[in-house]
Amino acid sequence: MRFSVYSLMRHALGGAAWPEQWRSPEPRAAYDVVIVGAGGHGLATAYYLARDHGVRNVAVLERGWLGGGNTGRNTTVIRSNYLWDESAMLYEHALKLWEGLAQELNYNVMYSPRGVMMLAHSVHDVQVFKRHVHANRLNGIDNEWLTPEQAKAFCPPLNTSSELRHPILGAALQRRAGVARHDAVAWGYARAASALGVDIIQNCEVTAICRVPSGAVAAVETTRGRIAARKVAAVAAGHTSVVMAMAGLCMPLESYPLQALVSEPVKPVLPCVVMSNSIHAYISQSDKGELVIGAATDAYVSYSQAGGLHIAEHTLEAICELFPTFRRLRMLRNWGGIVDVTPDRSPIIGLTPVPGLYVNCGWGTGGFKATPGSGHVFAATVARGEPHPIAAPFSLDRFRTGRLIDEAAAAAVAH
């Protein structure tokens, strides 16, 4: 079924039930490609495998429900103004795909390029952000420097008073950046992939990776039985270390809880996304009216899928300082996701030492924005058995060669 004005009206007025948006088949005995993890990245990978590479005998296995991992837990900030050329190419590739994604998938992912403004609070911040602006422009990516007055004009509720504990000395603004609806991204890719023949199998946890004596992957064991596979692609975010250990691989990853929270819904008050890496707060307003607030990770590795209250409190203090008018808002919900963090804060996309095993992970605190681009280049990598040119620098091997893509030093955090 295609969504259109006509089909929406027919269902709204006629009261006809909406059909299921994707099939829920029983797993088959064997697939060409088994993808572990039905988050946005895994589902996008499946979709592009089927659409661009004719690989349709694909299963996406999900231990919980699709989109129930970090995809459905994130604060949806989308931007591409990363410092290094390799990252800029990757995230800009994704941003270009976001721009046409709703039409492409015939599913409203509510991509809203309302601008992402990153606040500078110190001389160091100013220098780093200006360096970003110049580096981005050399790569053809929009990013501009705003004075505090210009920042205030772009975002009126912002407190630009010099009395602030960490006064705002300026901001970097990417106008094409913004937000999208996280669930819709997972659902849209699931629907489109399913229509092309991909089997999405929920409540199916991969518990072992089986290999032939030569070492190549042969199958996965799951809570719903053994499934043979010519290729296995792990896209398991916070659980990647656990999945890769099933193939005997130790990863350069640590898993941390990352939290977010939302306020009660209010009328439109915040026209853009505002981020402050220095005092650690980021905030936007959903179309429902809730303020969507991102906090920091806990200090220690954990799979608890919750975070310490003091972490959320710290972020709220920063938000109240930046936006005094938000002080009386009540918070409705908070939650955590488990993010897989690499030493250089850049993702790992590509081949592994185990033949037939591929990995796409390490997106840490900031991979939602990359979902379409990540799926696109990873699908090409899995289909061809060699890295897509944009993915090539993000190899697992870079930790041995030392060719790190150090966005950690560049940005400290990378939402």
Place this chain on the structure above:
Amino acid sequence: MLLIACPWCGKRPENEFRYGGEAHIARPLDPASQDDAAWAEFLYLRSNPKGMHAERWRHIHGCGRFFNCVRDTVSDRISATYRPGETPPR
């Protein structure tokens, strides 16, 4: 917030401490003989288990000393803390 027992000072709230990463990763005794893969393993590879994890903490707002801790990364429950040089409890 965790309640962490410093082996010297006793139980204190988490925000008196700084997390120090996975414990018992020893720097190679003969650095010159290590190849790139061995360095990558020392610097970057982490066990990151879903379960028992031996980790370092430092009591920065207390005695200032490093110590080790065993914690379940699913429940965050701490089963032991012990001084550097001591072997992890089994």
